[in-house]
Amino acid sequence: MKEISKIGHKAITWIEEIGLIVIAISTVIAVGIEITSMFEARTVTLADLLLLFIYLEVLAMVAMYLDSGKLPVRIPLYIAIVALARYMILDMKSLDTWRMLGVAGAMLLVSLAVLVIRYGHTRFPYSKEDKS
Secondary structure, three states: OHHHHHHHHHHHHHHHHHHHHHHHHHHHHHHHHHHHHHHHHOOOOHHHHHHHHHHHHHHHHHHHHHHHOOOOOHHHHHHHHHHHHHHHHHOOOOOOHHHHHHHHHHHHHHHHHHHHHHHHHHHOOOOHHHHO
C-alpha cells in the first residue's frame, strides 16, 4: 500500500510541475504578444505596463512555487490588486460611480487582507516544525 502511495505522490508531483511549466511558457508567450502589440502600436500605455507587471508577478509566483513547493497567499493578492487597478484605468470613462466605488472597495479589501496576512506572519511566525 505504501508503494502505491509513493507512486501516486510522485505522479501528482510530476503533473503539478508540468502544469507550472505550462503556465510559465504560456505567460512568456503572452509577454511576447504584448510586447509585439506595443511595437506595432508604437506606443506604451500604463495599461500595457500594468499587464506586463501582472505577467511578471505570475512568473515570480511560478518560480517561488517551484523553488519552495509553497505558494505565499500574498502573491495572488498582489496580482489581484494590480488587475483591479488595470481594470479601473482601462474602463475609467465607461464606469459609473457605483461600479468605480465597488472596484475601489474591492482593492481596499484585498489590500487589507494583505496587511492582515503580513501582520499575522510577523506577529505569529511559523515554528520550526511547521516549516518542514
